[in-house]
Structures are given as C-alpha cells and as structure tokens.
Amino acid sequence: MTFLTEPEPPRGVALDVLPGIRRVVARNPSVMTYHGTNTYLIEGDDGLTVIDPGPDDAVHVADVLRAAGKTPIARLVLTHAHADHHGATKAMRQATGAPAWGYLTSGSPSGFTADETLDDGGEVAGLKAVFTPGHAPDHLCFAYEAPGTGRLLFSGDHVMSWSSSIVDPPHGNMRAYYNSLELLLPRPEGLYLPAHGPVDPNPLPSVEELLTHRKMREAAILGQLKAGPASIRDIATTLYAKTDLNLKVAAERNVLAHLLKLEAEGFVKEQADSKARHEAAAEDGEAADLDSGGDINAIRMAYWKKHEQDALRIFSKAD
Numbered sequence: 249m250t251f252l253t254e255p256e257p258p259r260g261v262a263l264d265v266l267p268g269i270r271r272v273v274a275r276n277p278s279v280m281t282y283h284g285t286n287t288y289l290i291e292g293d294d295g296l297t298v299i300d301p302g303p304d305d306a307v308h309v310a311d312v313l314r315a316a317g318k319t320p321i322a323r324l325v326l327t328h329a330h331a332d333h334h335g336a337t338k339a340m341r342q343a344t345g346a347p348a349w350g351y352l353t354s355g356s357p358s359g360f361t362a363d364e365t366l367d368d369g370g371e372v373a374g375l376k377a378v379f380t381p382g383h384a385p386d387h388l389c390f391a392y393e394a395p396g397t398g399r400l401l402f403s404g405d406h407v408m409s410w411s412s413s414i415v416d417p418p419h420g421n422m423r424a425y426y427n428s429l430e431l432l433l434p435r436p437e438g439l440y441l442p443a444h445g446p447v448d449p450n451p452l453p454s455v456e457e458l459l460t461h462r463k464m465r466e467a468a469i470l471g472q473l474k475a476g477p478a479s480i481r482d483i484a485t486t487l488y489a490k491t492d493l494n495l496k497v498a499a500e501r502n503v504l505a506h507l508l509k510l511e512a513e514g515f516v517k518e519q520a521d522s523k524a525r526h527e528a529a530a531e532d533g534e535a536a537d538l539d540s541g542g543d544i545n546a547i548r549m550a551y552w553k554k555h556e557q558d559a560l561r562i563f564s565k566a567d
C-alpha cells in the first residue's frame with residue numbers, strides 16, 4: 249500500500265487546510281493515531297462547525313477554543329464515538345453550549361450519546377452524512393461542497409491517508425467495512441480530509457487499493473488455512489511480521505475480523521474446541537467489563553484478557 253506522510257505539524261495552532269477549513273492536530277500521537285487526531289473547524293453562516301472534538305485532553309480543548317477566537321462554535325459533529333474523537337466532547341459542550349451531532353446510536357462501548365442524531369443522508373450545516381460502518385458501527389463520513397474547492401469528503405477513520413483502518417471485532421465489522429469502501433467508489437468527491445494524516449488529493453485510487461489490499465490479505469489467510477488449521481496469532485505472525493506490541497495486537501484484530509467475515513460467508517469455521525473455549529470465556533462475564541464505562545485500567549485489562557483469548561482461537565477451512 250502507498251500512504252501519504254507529513255512532517256509533525258505544529259502544536260496548539262489551527263492550520264489552514266482549504267479556504268474556510270482549518271484543523272487543530274490533537275496532542276495524541278501514537279502508532280495508531282499518527283501525529284494525532286485532526287479536529288476540523290469549518291466556517292459557516294452561524295459560526296464554526298467542529299468535526300471530531302478529539303481526545304479527552306484539556307490542552308487540546310483550550311487549543312481549539314483559542315483557534316475559534318471570537319467566532320462562536322455552533323456545533324460539534326462526530327464521525328464516530330471512538331475515544332480519540334469524542335473524548336473532548338463533554339468539555340467542549342460545556343465551554344460552548346454547542347450540541348454534539350452523531351449517528352443514531354453510538355454502538356461503541358464509550359458512553360457517548362449524541363444530542364442530535366444523523367442517519368445516512370442526513371444533513372447539518374452543509375455536511376451530508378454518509379453511513380460507513382466497518383471501522384466502527386456508528387461511522388459517518390461527511391460530504392461537503394467547499395466554496396472555491398468543490399466536493400470533498402471528511403472521511404474520518406474509514407479512509408485515512410496515512411494508514412489502513414483497524415477493524416476490531418465485535419464493534420468493527422469487516423463485511424460492513426468492504427461494503428462501506430465499495431459505496432465510495434462511484435461517489436463524486438475528489439478530495440478526502442481524514443481524521444488522521446494529511447489531505448488525500450486523489451482518494452479513489454487509494455480506496456481501490458485498500459479493497460485490493462484487503463482481498464489479498466483474505467486470500468493469504470485462506471491460503472494459510474489450506475495447509476491446516478491455524479490460530480489467529482500464528483496467521484498474524486506469518487502475514488504481518490509486526491514487532492511493536494500495539495501493531496501486533498492490531499494485526500491480530502484484523503485477522504480475527506477477516507476470519508469472522510469468511511465464517512459468515514461459509515468459507516472457514518472455528519474449530520469446535522476453540523469455539524467452546526471462547527464461548528465459555530465470554531459467558532464468564534469478562535467481556536461485560538468492556539462496557540462498564542468505569543476505571544480505564546479495568547477496561548484495558550478486560551480488553552487485554554479478551555484479546556488473548558481471541559488470539560488463540562483456531563480456524564480451519566470449511567468443508
């Protein structure tokens with residue numbers, strides 16, 4: 249895959265993206281978020297629309313409020329309810345009184361609830377929602393006609409210029425992700441503004457490449473299962489060769505997502521003893537901790553335990 253890069257952007261300031269559109273890059277750089285989450289500020293008749301408030305970080309909130317200056321923030325709009333996008337919503341709502349718009353139901357174990365909801369095709373402040381589940385069950389892209397620029401798409405985490413997206417079951421769904429990539433292909437937007445990384449000035453070849461890349465991964469996974477049953481960890485080790493622990497876990501989540509897609513389509517099946525082990529573990533209630541909304545360390549531990557169980561699940565080719 250070819251991806252775009254950019255130097256680390258200056259912190260604490262709004263950067264011009266296009267006429268009427270600026271971004272403040274949040275201070276949450278990582279192997280998963282690149283230089284940080286892009287919080288976009290769009291000028292409109294009644295003030296600013298903020299797309300993705302960003303992570304729960306008081307400094308970032310202050311950066312965005314300072315960037316807005318005397319122009320009121322009229323609304324917050326969420327591409328999806330992952331923590332690095334909605335974490336700052338509460339503080340920004342309190343500081344501005346602006347309502348937060350998002351998909352009908354968040355679907356993510358994040359506790360986020362939108363004040364105003366948007367379904368596919370819904371519109372707010374010139375932003376037309378395009379329902380694109382896959383990376384997250386509540387993911388929206390936003391089509392926008394920028395004065396002097398033309399049609400563009402705020403592509404969130406669905407299509408990013410710097411990396412492929414993570415599809416992390418059960419909230420991430422690979423079949424939905426494929427469909428949401430395919431529905432972008434006939435669309436007219438010639439410019440994508442992702443939630444991480446720089447503007448993609450030629451996005452449709454990237455969307456095609458993402459699909460091709462996923463289909464190659466899928467074929468490679470099936471190829472590996474031809475030689476006999478294999479665990480998710482074994483497949484990810486062979487296919488991805490990641491050493492960074494976060495990237496290794498992300499690779500294993502992607503393999504699981506592919507296998508669940510292939511299972512739903514009847515191409516693979518989970519081995520009976522593996523399935524029994526995994527179902528028993530799920531009944532233990534450990535998975536429920538993920539939705540507790542409580543202590544972040546407890547949630548991390550529960551996630552970790554669940555991931556370790558998932559990584560050892562064994563699949564084989566269907567008969």
Ligand SMILES: [Zn+2]
Pocket residue numbers: 328330383384405
């Ligand atoms: Zn996300």
